[in-house]
Amino acid sequence: MNVALVLAFLFYIGSSFGWFLELFFRRIIAKKWINPGFLTGPYLPIYGIGLGTLFLLSLVDMTFVENIILRNVMIIIFMGIIMTILEYMAGLIFIKGLKVKLWDYSNMWGNIDGIICPLYTFLWTVLSAIYYFFIQNYMVDAVVWLSNNLAFSFVIGFFFGILTIDVAHSMNLVVKLRKFAQENDILVKFEELKASIREDQEKRKEKINYLFAFKTKRVWEEILTEYKSKYQNRRK
Numbered sequence: 001m002n003v004a005l006v007l008a009f010l011f012y013i014g015s016s017f018g019w020f021l022e023l024f025f026r027r028i029i030a031k032k033w034i035n036p037g038f039l040t041g042p043y044l045p046i047y048g049i050g051l052g053t054l055f056l057l058s059l060v061d062m063t064f065v066e067n068i069i070l071r072n073v074m075i076i077i078f079m080g081i082i083m084t085i086l087e088y089m090a091g092l093i094f095i096k097g098l099k100v101k102l103w104d105y106s107n108m109w110g111n112i113d114g115i116i117c118p119l120y121t122f123l124w125t126v127l128s129a130i131y132y133f134f135i136q137n138y139m140v141d142a143v144v145w146l147s148n149n150l151a152f153s154f155v156i157g158f159f160f161g162i163l164t165i166d167v168a169h170s171m172n173l174v175v176k177l178r179k180f181a182q183e184n185d186i187l188v189k190f191e192e193l194k195a196s197i198r199e200d201q202e203k204r205k206e207k208i209n210y211l212f213a214f215k216t217k218r219v220w221e222e223i224l225t226e227y228k229s230k231y232q233n234r235r236k
Contacts, residue, residue, distance in 0.1 A: 005146070005153060005156070006143055006146070007052045008156050008160065009142070009143065009146050009152075009153075009156055010048070010051045010052040010055055010139065010143075011045075011048035011049065011051070011052055012048065012155075012156050012159050012160075013048075013051060013139075013142065014047045014048040014049070014050060014051025014052065015043035015044055015045055015047055015048030015163075016042060016043050017047065017051075018043075018044040018046070018047020018048065018050070018051075019036060019037070019042045019043050019044045019047070020042070021047070022036035022037070022044060022047075023035070023036055030195075032198070034191075034194065034195070034198075035194075037102070038094075038100075038102055038170050038173075038174060038190055039163075039166050039167065039170050040166050040169065040170060041162060041163070041166045043159075043163065045163075046086065046087065046090050049086060050083055050086060051131075051139075053082060053083070053086065054079055054083075054128060054131050054132075054136075055136070055139055057075070057078065057079050057082065058075070058079075058131075058132060058136050060075075062074065062075055072132070075132060076125060076128050076129045076132055077125065079124075079125070079128035079131075079132065080121060080122075080124045080125025080128050081121075083124040083125075083127075083128060084116050084120070084121045084124055087115065087116055087120070087124070088112070088113075088115050088116045090102075091103065091113070091115035091116070092113070092115060094174075095113070095115070095187065098174050098175075098177070098178045099177070099178045099181035099182060099186075099187055099188060100174055100177050100178065100181070100187075100188050100189075100190050101114065101187055101188065101189045101190060102190045102191070103115075103190075103191060104189050104191065104192070105117040105119075105120065108120070176220065177190075177193075177224075180224045180228075184228050186228060188227070193223075193227055196223075196226075196227060196230065197223060200223075200226075
């Protein structure tokens, strides 16, 4: 079957499942429902890319390592490292190119640029182990199912159509944030800004839109100016 279609299918599954994983993770940690990521819809591309990567890595021939336990340990550690590298690259692209920080591990021990840290590398490795031992066979079955039900590719195409529109919409917002960040020589922390808007909505007793986190009655200039003030106070 076409490799591109398989990877698109895995991207669809990983992005959707990853969004729900992050949604409930943030609910547990922050005690609030927060739409994760910089897109509006229920998907996180980094998880889609991650699932496709894990699927391909699991197919790498490691039989040259005779000890099965050592072989599995090596594969899982390698997966955890690759996922960390993907996370770092994604974070760096937004920071350097768009002046926006999608997540922040600055308070974590051993972090690098606030983008990656040992704790989350460990969590990626745990997720890799869960995938390798408990999910990989289901992914193989899913790919086989897709090969027998190619009509489902219409759903995949529809998903990418919606995703493309969402990316265009969200990038329009990110470009505005980039312009503001450059003009004020600051780095906009996406999740922090999102939380700040929600807190303001709660104070004003506005109806909170959990999906459209940046939808508010206030004008953007006012919101960003207030964010800048908070940022400067934090640096003092």
